[in-house]
Amino acid sequence: MSHEQQGSRLIQSRRTLLTTGAAAATLFSPGLAFAASGDMSAIRKAAEQGYGASVKRIQDWIALPSIAAEDRDMDKGADYMMALARDAGFQQIEKVPTDGYPGVFATLDVGAKRWMGIYFMYDVKQYDPAEWSSPPLEAQVVDKPGFGKVIVGRGAVNQKGPEATFLAALHAIRAAGRKLPVNLVLICEGEEEIGSPHFRQIVTRPNVLAALKKCEGVVIPAGWQSPSDGGVTVNLGAKGVIEFELIASGAKWGRGPKTDIHSSEKARVDSPAWRLVQALQSLVSPDGNTPVVDGYFEKVRPLTAREKELLALAGRQLSEADAKKALGVEHWIDDLSWDKALERLASQPTMNIEGLVAGYTGPGGKTVLPGRAVAKIDSRLVPNQTMEDSVAKIRAHLDKRGFQDVEVKVSGGYDPTETDENSRLIKAELNTYKRLGAKTTIYPRLAGSWPGAVFTSAPVNLPAGQFGLGHGSGAHAPNEYYVIESSNPKVEGLVGATMSYVDFLYEIAAIR
Structure with a gap:
C-alpha cells in the first residue's frame, strides 16, 4: 500500500465518522471540531507531498549515531537535534550542559491557549554490523514481507523513526499554511540508553522547569501498532x-x-x-x-x-500467541496462564x-x-x-x-512512573485513537522503562506517556526497522503515523 493509499484510507475513516450521525454522537470529542474544520485534509495533502523529505529526514538522522555508552558523536548528536528542531519551526533552542552529555531544550510558541511537552532522545544503542542484514547506519529502505517498505537501521524505531515522524507532522502543518493548535516544549537528552543519569539536571533548570509547568503533559512518540490487529496500548505508567x-x-x-x-x-x-x-x-x-x-x-x-x-480486560484484548511469537518463547515462567x-x-x-x-x-x-x-x-x-x-x-x-x-x-x-487515567493527556490519547479507528487497550504499566518519572514526580508533576500510530520493532537488536509504506491494512505507514500526531495535537488543544 502506498503512502497515498494510507492517507486516503484514514481520510475515509474520518469522513465516515463525521457523516454518520449515530457514530458522530457516540465518538464525539472536543478535537473532532478541529478534525472537521478542513485543516486535516490540507495538512494530510502536505504530509503526502512531504513524504520523500520525511523519509530522508529519518535516514539522515540514523546515519549519525550518537552512542553514549561509547562516547560516540555526542556533541554532534546534540547539535544535529538542535538543527532538526530549528528546521521544524522551534524558535528558542539551546544546548543544555549536564555533568554528562548535553541535552536540548526548545520551545515553539504560536500564541495558542495550551502547551504540550514532547520528550525526545537523540542517542541509540550499540550495534555489531556483522549481525545485520544491511549496514545499520545506511538506513536502507527494504521490502519486509507482511509489513511493506521499511527503513532498517539503528534507531529506526527506538526512537528516531517515531520522533522524526512527529517532526514531519510539524512540517506538514506549516506547509499547509495552518497554525499549530498548541505551543510546544521539547525536552531532549542523549543518555537514555545508559539510564538517563543526568536527565533530571536538564528538566530542573529554571527556564526548562518553568516552560514544562505550563504544559498539559509530556509524551514520547511511539510506533507500536500491533501487526495482527493494528491495536495500540495506552500505558498508565512504566517500570x-x-x-x-x-x-x-x-x-x-x-x-x-x-x-x-x-x-x-x-x-x-x-x-x-x-x-x-x-x-x-x-x-x-x-x-x-x-x-x-x-x-x-x-x-x-x-x-x-x-x-x-484493566489487566483482565487486556488479557481478552491482546493475543497470547502473538506475544509469544514476537518474543520467540513457548512458555511463561512457571507455565503461568496468560492472565497471570x-x-x-x-x-x-x-x-x-x-x-x-x-x-x-x-x-x-x-x-x-x-x-x-x-x-x-x-x-x-x-x-x-x-x-x-x-x-x-x-x-x-x-x-x-x-x-x-x-x-x-x-x-x-x-523511578517508576504513574499517570492518572482521568488526566487530560490520557483522555486525549484515547479520544484520538478512537477517532482514528485504532483498537485500544489501557494497560496499567509498561514493563519497559523510560525516564517519565522525571516528569511525573516533583517538582514537575505532570502526566506523561507514549503516543503514536505506525509500527516498528527490533529495538536494541539487529535489523531494527520502522514501517514507512505499510502493506498491512491494519497498520499505518509514515503518512498515517504523521497524521496521528497532528490529530493528537488538535485534541490536546480542545479537550476539557
Whole structure:
C-alpha cells in the first residue's frame, strides 16, 4: 500500500465518522471540531507531498549515531537535534550542559491557549554490523514481507523513526499554511540508553522547569501498532530501572589473581569468576525468576482493583500467541496462564543479567583463571520502589553475606512512573485513537522503562506517556526497522503515523 493509499484510507475513516450521525454522537470529542474544520485534509495533502523529505529526514538522522555508552558523536548528536528542531519551526533552542552529555531544550510558541511537552532522545544503542542484514547506519529502505517498505537501521524505531515522524507532522502543518493548535516544549537528552543519569539536571533548570509547568503533559512518540490487529496500548505508567554492574576481582577481594593466570592454578588459587557467580545467585530465587534481595518487596505496592480490572480486560484484548511469537518463547515462567503472566509483567520487580564477562571469550579455548569478572544487570522497579532505596538494599544484601568486595557500579536509572487515567493527556490519547479507528487497550504499566518519572514526580508533576500510530520493532537488536509504506491494512505507514500526531495535537488543544 502506498503512502497515498494510507492517507486516503484514514481520510475515509474520518469522513465516515463525521457523516454518520449515530457514530458522530457516540465518538464525539472536543478535537473532532478541529478534525472537521478542513485543516486535516490540507495538512494530510502536505504530509503526502512531504513524504520523500520525511523519509530522508529519518535516514539522515540514523546515519549519525550518537552512542553514549561509547562516547560516540555526542556533541554532534546534540547539535544535529538542535538543527532538526530549528528546521521544524522551534524558535528558542539551546544546548543544555549536564555533568554528562548535553541535552536540548526548545520551545515553539504560536500564541495558542495550551502547551504540550514532547520528550525526545537523540542517542541509540550499540550495534555489531556483522549481525545485520544491511549496514545499520545506511538506513536502507527494504521490502519486509507482511509489513511493506521499511527503513532498517539503528534507531529506526527506538526512537528516531517515531520522533522524526512527529517532526514531519510539524512540517506538514506549516506547509499547509495552518497554525499549530498548541505551543510546544521539547525536552531532549542523549543518555537514555545508559539510564538517563543526568536527565533530571536538564528538566530542573529554571527556564526548562518553568516552560514544562505550563504544559498539559509530556509524551514520547511511539510506533507500536500491533501487526495482527493494528491495536495500540495506552500505558498508565512504566517500570523504573537500575542499570549496574557487579564486579568481582582479585584486587578488591584480596584473594585470587590480580590478573589472568594459567587455569592449572585453580587447584590452589581462588576464582573471582566463581565469586561473582555466588554473589549473583544470592540475589535471586533458585530458578532466577524472583529477586530475594533483603527488603526488596517491602515498598512494592500491590495491584489496585482497577489495575487488576484493566489487566483482565487486556488479557481478552491482546493475543497470547502473538506475544509469544514476537518474543520467540513457548512458555511463561512457571507455565503461568496468560492472565497471570500479564499480572506478573505489570506488578513484579525483576533482576536480570544482561551480560557476563570474564577472562577469554574468543574462538576456541584459552586456559586462564580470570582475575576479574563482571556482570551487567538491570533491575526493573514498580511503585512504590525507588532507585535510591533499591540500590542501597542491593549493597546491604551483598555486604550481609560477606560480599563486601564485590563492587556495585551504578551507571543509570530512575523511578517508576504513574499517570492518572482521568488526566487530560490520557483522555486525549484515547479520544484520538478512537477517532482514528485504532483498537485500544489501557494497560496499567509498561514493563519497559523510560525516564517519565522525571516528569511525573516533583517538582514537575505532570502526566506523561507514549503516543503514536505506525509500527516498528527490533529495538536494541539487529535489523531494527520502522514501517514507512505499510502493506498491512491494519497498520499505518509514515503518512498515517504523521497524521496521528497532528490529530493528537488538535485534541490536546480542545479537550476539557
